[in-house]
Amino acid sequence: MNGEVLAGRYRLLTLLGRGGAGEVWQAEDTILARQVAVKLLRSLEGDPMDAVQRFRAEAQSAARLTHPNVVATYDVGTEGDHVFLVMELVQGPDLAKLMRTSGLPAAALVEDIALQGARALDAAHGAGIVHRDVKPGNLLLAPDGTLKMTDFGIAKSAGNETTGLGVLLGTASYVSPEQVRGEPATAASDWYSFGCVLHELLTGTPPFTGPTVDVVMRQHLDVPPPPATRADVPAELSNLVMHLLAKDPADRPSSEQDVAALLAPANQTQVLAFTPPAAADVLGVGKWEEDSDEPAPRTHRAARGSFPLAKAGVAAAVVVAGVVAALLLRAGVSNDPPAQAGGTPSAPVQKATAAPKTTPKPKPTPTTPTPTKTTPTKKPTQKPTQNAQAVLVQRLRSLAAQVRATQQGSRSKAPREAASDLDQAAQAIDHGDTESAAEHFYDARQRLFEAQQRHRWQPTQQIAALFFTISQSLPRPEHDGNE
Secondary structure: OOOOEEOOOEEEEEEEEEEOOEEEEEEEEOOOOEEEEEEEEOOOOOOHHHHHHHHHHHHHHHHOOOOOOEOOEEEEEEEOOEEEEEEEOOOOOEHHHHHHHHOOOOHHHHHHHHHHHHHHHHHHHHOOEEOOOOOHHHEEEOOOOOEEEOOOOOOEEOOEOOOOOOOOOOOHHHOOHHHHOOOOOOHHHHHHHHHHHHHHHHHOOOOOOOOOHHHHHHHHHHOOOOOOOOOOOOHHHHHHHHHHOOOOHHHOOOOHHHHHHHHOOHHHHHHHHOOOOOHHHHOOOEOOOEOOOOOOOOOHHHHHHHOHHHHHHHHHHHHHHHHHHHHHHHHHOOOOOOOOOOOOOOOOOOOOOOOOOOOOOOOOOOOOOOOOOOOOOOOOOOOOOHHHHHHHHHHHHHHHHHHHHHHHHOOOOHHHHHHHHHHHHHHHHHOOOHHHHHHHHHHHHHHHHHHHHOOOOOOOHHHHHHHHHHHOOOOOOOOOOOO
């Protein structure tokens, strides 16, 4: 069908994927001269009227959602025996493909996905829509790190169930216990499915697997989910997944606010009041490199300013992680031995006794004092503890990957070179060379800063937040002239 034009307007270009009864094509809107995604029902098998009604219901559900974390819907129509849906084109893989091609994402990225996915669900549920098919294949990750929820093909408006009782829609590995029992899907069902997705991102498999659909269904009903543990996974993230997978819908988180609260360390919640610099400031003027009265250029990402609470939630979570890493670094260089419960007590100080009488010594003959040369002692370099080192290495590698992903839309080679610097910084930390790591890190930031000043590159909010967090753990090199 390559080259075919639908409704005299949409020219099909490249097949992006197949799933179920549908195909997704990259296409050209010949009227508006833009690239779009076209979801095409290959044929109207069964009842054509039902297929058309379902497709139009999908378009109506998705068109009501206008949110950065939801794929925008532009049009719906028919062409011969085909029904098609026109959507925003997202140049990035879905999470299922991401895991197949790149392996499991870093814990920091999964945290970010958790927050962005929570925003998408908040938007859908706020519009009275239950998705009912939240799974890795329906979550796309754009090159700038934005998560996009798509495929509302089996979505329903709250209170308007379009399928009969006992008809179970969705994928078995991600379906909620109440849906298995034949009960209507609710917003809480979407949160459970999202928990299954996060579990798979952390462990490589959904929480429940089996040889048949029936076996998987029974596990959703009766079997406690296995913990989502991994060496680099914070306890808060694992705890969030377990809460999302609660059998009782009332025990699950039900908003982005709930998700953010579970991700924040309990002893650091007061840090949430801190608002870090915006993305344009962290790598731009930022009041770190130099002061300037020139306003930072407005970018497409800056449009997220209409969601201040959501931005503050993401930034605060990253800052909390940075503070924890900094505390670990300080703890790792303490010279005092740790207190040990039940350990050997230190020797008591003996009471002073009367000094014995001594014969006074004759006064020495005055001599010219010989000057002594003192050598200044060099302060020991603070090195991170093993746990803090692992966290720092992981964050540097995550930052390198995100910077490298921006190369596609940049007119500068700075992202590629900066990503290489960040990889070298991570390697240096892995070998215990904090000073070399700091040099590579700040070299990377300077490259991107200069590219941004020339309007040849722009940071994403995630990149800016990671630069801010890592800078709290890596001191500037002494020769750095940007102090």
